[in-house]
Amino acid sequence: MNLELNKNAIRMLTGFIVGLVVLGGLYYGGIFLFLVLAMCVFSGSKEYVNILKNKGFFPSLKVILITDLILAILFYLNKPDLILAALTLCTIASFMWVLFKGRQPYIANAATTVLGFIYGGWLTLHLLLLRGLSSTSGDGVLDLTVGNSEGLGFTVFMFVIVLLTDTGCYFVGRRFGKHSLAPTVSPKKTIEGALGGIVCALIGGFIAGFCISLPWYHSLILGLLCTLFAQIGDLCESLIKRDAGVKDSSDILPGHGGFLDRTDSYVFTIPVAYYYIKFFILDSSINVQTVLEGLMHGFGL
Secondary structure, three states: OHHHHHHHHHHHHHHHHHHHHHHHHHHHOHHHHHHHHHHHHHHHHHHHHHHHHOOOOOOOHHHHHHHHHHHHHHHHHOOHHHHHHHHHHHHHHHHHHHHHOOOOOHHHHHHHHHHHHHHHHHOOOHHHHHHOOOOOOOOOOOOOOOOOHHHHHHHHHHHHHHHHHHHHHHHHHHHHOOOEEEOOOEEEEEHHHHHHHHHHHHHHHHHHHHHOOOOHHHHHHHHHHHHHHHHHHHHHHHHHHHHHOOOOOOOOEOOOEOHHHHHHHHHOHHHHHHHHHHHHHOOOOOOHHHHHHHHHHHOOO
8 A cells, every 4th residue: 555655656746847847848948948858859769769679670779869969959940941951861871870880670770760760859849849839920930938928828738638638538438438449559548538538638629729819710620630649649659669568668757657658649749730830820821710611611501
């Protein structure tokens, strides 16, 4: 009994500290957010490499970490053309590493190296772009200051949706879950839990959207996208771990596993949220409301 209480206390303390650091990074932005995100990306990349070693794959941790660092700096400076150039050159570097330094299986090692900096770095680093979004900034300008309440609002909206998705999936699945969602990947996840997560996320999305003056249709669409990709990201990380035969990505966060275990729901959600907000909310040339009204009229609604 005491051991269980100690575990719960450690879990709560870890969650509190991590949550405080993340909230601080999101609020203050700038170099603080850069450092917090870089720590998560670098730690997650190391966990990724260790997981794949259990499968007999040996991606280059050096190539992945160097690429992560280059991408993090370019994302922070908001240099999209250089980001594409870096991805191209680092992909070539992955194959060169296999050619000169690699070991069997060559194809798998090259492929998993590229996947490492795409999955663990490039996708997650979109958080810098999301936090820096602002309708008042010029084109190509990234506003990571405390004063950018718009970018902060969008980021908090996304985090709220993901947290409510995880909470709804857990409690609804635990209480009503009967039908397995993906039995070969994550046997404990259920269809009922997934639907519960979606409902909780959409309700929370409308409330969060109202708080940041987001039109209802954007709250609905963005909330739905975030909750769906949060669950897909969770399942994909479970797929990687199950295929490699490991339960947690690491034990660096007492009571919570590793960084990949804590960020899996955000990996796909962050870039999806960023591109939707950038092209459908902040870009005035695309009027989602007009499109929805046209669709409703077409269906006779």
